[in-house]
Amino acid sequence: MRINPSALLIRIPKSSSIYALGAANKRSKPLFETRDVEWTVNPEDSWALVGKGKGDIFQTLLGHTRVSPPPPEGLYPWFKQMDVDPFSRLKFVSFRHSIRGGSSGEFYDYTARYGAMRDGDDKTLGNSFLDILREESKTTETEYHALMMSLGLTEHLDVPLVALSNGQMRRARIARAILRRPDILLLDEPLTGLDTISRERLTHLLESFRSTPSAPTVLSSFRLQEVVDHGLKDVAPPFISHVVYLENERFWAGSRAEFFEDFAGRYLHKANGGYSGRPEVTTKLVTAETPLVVDMQGINVVYQGKRKVLDDVSWQIRQGERWHLQGSNGSGKTTLLSLLTGDHPQSYTQKHLLLPSSTAHRQHELKLRKRIPTAILQSSIGLVSPELFDAFPRKQPGMTVWDAVQTGFTGVFMPAGKGVGNVEHDDDDVKRMRVKRIWEVLEAIGPNSWADNASRDMTREFAARRFTDLTLGEQRVVLLMRALVGRPPLVILDEVWSGMEEGMVRAVKRYLTDDSNGAFGKEQAVVVVTHWEEEVPWRMEEGLKRFTLEGGQGHKSS
Numbered sequence: 171m172r173i174n175p176s177a178l179l180i181r182i183p184k185s186s187s188i189y190a191l192g193a194a195n196k197r198s199k200p201l202f203e204t205r206d207v208e209w210t211v212n213p214e215d216s217w218a219l220v221g222k223g224k225g226d227i228f229q230t231l232l233g234h235t236r237v238s239p240p241p242p243e244g245l246y247p248w249f250k251q252m253d254v255d256p257f258s259r260l261k262f263v264s265f266r267h268s269i270r271g272g273s274s275g276e277f278y279d280y281t282a283r284y285g286a287m288r289d290g291d292d293k294t295l296g297n298s299f300l301d302i303l304r305e306e307s308k309t310t311e312t313e314y315h316a317l318m319m320s321l322g323l324t325e326h327l328d329v330p331l332v333a334l335s336n337g338q339m340r341r342a343r344i345a346r347a348i349l350r351r352p353d354i355l356l357l358d359e360p361l362t363g364l365d366t367i368s369r370e371r372l373t374h375l376l377e378s379f380r381s382t383p384s385a386p387t388v389l390s391s392f393r394l395q396e397v398v399d400h401g402l403k404d405v406a407p408p409f410i411s412h413v414v415y416l417e418n419e420r421f422w423a424g425s426r427a428e429f430f431e432d433f434a435g436r437y438l439h440k441a442n443g444g445y446s447g448r449p450e451v452t453t454k455l456v457t458a459e460t461p462l463v464v465d466m467q468g469i470n471v472v473y474q475g476k477r478k479v480l481d482d483v484s485w486q487i488r489q490g491e492r493w494h495l496q497g498s499n500g501s502g503k504t505t506l507l508s509l510l511t512g513d514h515p516q517s518y519t520q521k522h523l524l525l526p527s528s529t530a531h532r533q534h535e536l537k538l539r540k541r542i543p544t545a546i547l548q549s550s551i552g553l554v555s556p557e558l559f560d561a562f563p564r565k566q567p568g569m570t571v572w573d574a575v576q577t578g579f580t581g582v583f584m585p586a587g588k589g590v591g592n593v594e595h596d597d598d599d600v601k602r603m604r605v606k607r608i609w610e611v612l613e614a615i616g617p618n619s620w621a622d623n624a625s626r627d628m629t630r631e632f633a634a635r636r637f638t639d640l641t642l643g644e645q646r647v648v649l650l651m652r653a654l655v656g657r658p659p660l661v662i663l664d665e666v667w668s669g670m671e672e673g674m675v676r677a678v679k680r681y682l683t684d685d686s687n688g689a690f691g692k693e694q695a696v697v698v699v700t701h702w703e704e705e706v707p708w709r710m711e712e713g714l715k716r717f718t719l720e721g722g723q724g725h726k727s728s
């Protein structure tokens with residue numbers, strides 16, 4: 171169906187108040203108010219949603235809020251005119267919750283994907299698309315192949331769904347939504363996790379939608395940095411024609427030009443304010459004598475006897491080093507990390523994969539993966555990753571923030587103690603040190619460091635909150651605390667910023683880079699994985715090293 175171009179697709183009038191569903195009465199505080207702004211979306215527009223409140227805008231578009239007074243023509247005037255249920259014509263693709271759909275609270279075994287898989291064992295990407303094409307017959311074969319090409323999916327059609335890399339899966343989910351031929355496509359942070367080429371391809375495709383009558387109208391959310399740079403210059407993707415902004419009760423909507431010429435200059439320096447400089451970072455002196463934390467030589471990973479993902483990869487990581495692991499989607503970064511964390515079954519068969527075998531820094535003896543009990547290995551590596559975010563159990567009744575952070579000492583998911591102030595350990599000194607350290611990280615990157623109205627009590631209240639009651643951004647910060655709390659020899663930060671709000675990102679970056687506050691000891695090594703250079707907390711001048719995966723092989727640069 172193509173929308174009548176003269177009709178408004180979406181309209182929220184001025185002076186509307188938007189309430190969470192179930193907000194009981196007029197005295198309830200609205201999620202936001204439009205005040206003197208009328209928000210109208212035309213079918214040919216392509217909108218960027220930015221600011222902390224972008225999630226509330228999505229909820230509104232999905233009909234999960236109540237607009238008061240109710241707009242006479244509804245939220246979707248054109249659909250109302252046509253007597254069509256708007257929600258049947260809309261597709262929402264969100265990546266915040268889960269990459270592979272595991273965050274329902276059930277235990278999600280992300281290591282399953284590394285298991286040996288025979289051809290035909292699992293549904294392939296191509297077959298999953300054919301199922302949709304059978305239900306939704308309007309897409310021609312030529313259109314289907316063009317879509318696969320434009321999202322860089324053609325070469326992955328015969329790959330089992332479970333084996334796809336994060337970036338491949340994200341593109342596949344966008345393709346799936348497009349194949350269902352919605353009139354409105356809502357994309358939540360579609361560029362996160364995509365490599366440079368995939369980002370270009372996706373933006374190109376979405377740009378082409380604006381001149382294709384049968385294509386959907388696109389509204390996508392972005393992190394502020396994807397739209398404005400630090401100098402408040404316009405870096406928004408080319409397909410964006412309009413911007414809607416919601417943060418701290420300020421709601422604004424208008425054209426791209428108005429956003430940058432007027433709104434951004436007036437308000438964003440405040441919204442972006444706070445910390446802007448960087449603390450002095452001392453270059454770490456790492457020599458060939460500095461003890462190794464990881465020693466891998468001639469690593470190979472092959473699937474189904476033919477798909478060679480890692481080909482003779484060698485990498486040594488020393489105490490005190492900061493690494494940026496990079497490579498395009500599907501280049502093998504997650505696979506390599508899963509060898510380090512011992513999750514990958516092929517980690518046992520590598521001839522030279524030496525990993526930390528103790529958290530005691532003085533005993534930096536490395537051993538073959540198969541000689542290290544998994545529990546010891548897991549407590550030696552502080553990990554933040556999209557897979558861990560999905561797998562972290564959310565069904566544990568009453569697991570508090572404190573409990574979740576505490577599990578970082580052992581690397582397991584179940585808390586040892588029973589609540590705030592209760593860290594189980596036989597040795598009293600160790601227990602005291604652990605309690606002190608938990609408060610340290612809670613204070614350093616807890617709400618006190620990023621909330622608008624910080625106060626000391628806030629940290630205590632935060633520690634006692636249930637993990638499942640936190641926003642997704644807060645959950646991400648807590649899982650980072652968990653990775654840092656035990657000061658393990660190796661810390662892996664894989665897409666650590668994704669889902670965090672702007673203020674959190676600033677506070678956490680400041681903490682990680684300021685040597686004086688003891689985020690890391692000098693015996694610790696850190697590996698950061700991201701597709702965005704500017705997301706790496708350290709710079710090359712500060713001793714940052716790069717490890718790049720390309721065509722199965724690894725290259726170092728520093």
Ligand SMILES: Nc1ncnc2c1ncn2[C@@H]1O[C@H](COP(=O)(O)OP(=O)(O)OP(=O)(O)O)[C@@H](O)[C@H]1O
Pocket residue numbers: 283284285286287329332333334335336337338363473474477479497498499500501502503504505506
């Ligand atoms: N069990 C499997 N069978 C076949 N191929 C697999 C299997 N598991 C992973 N792969 C392939 O290995 C490649 C590397 O995947 P990996 O997840 O390590 O990439 P990545 O560099 O982390 O990508 P991204 O940036 O998208 O997260 C991918 O092409 C993927 O399809």
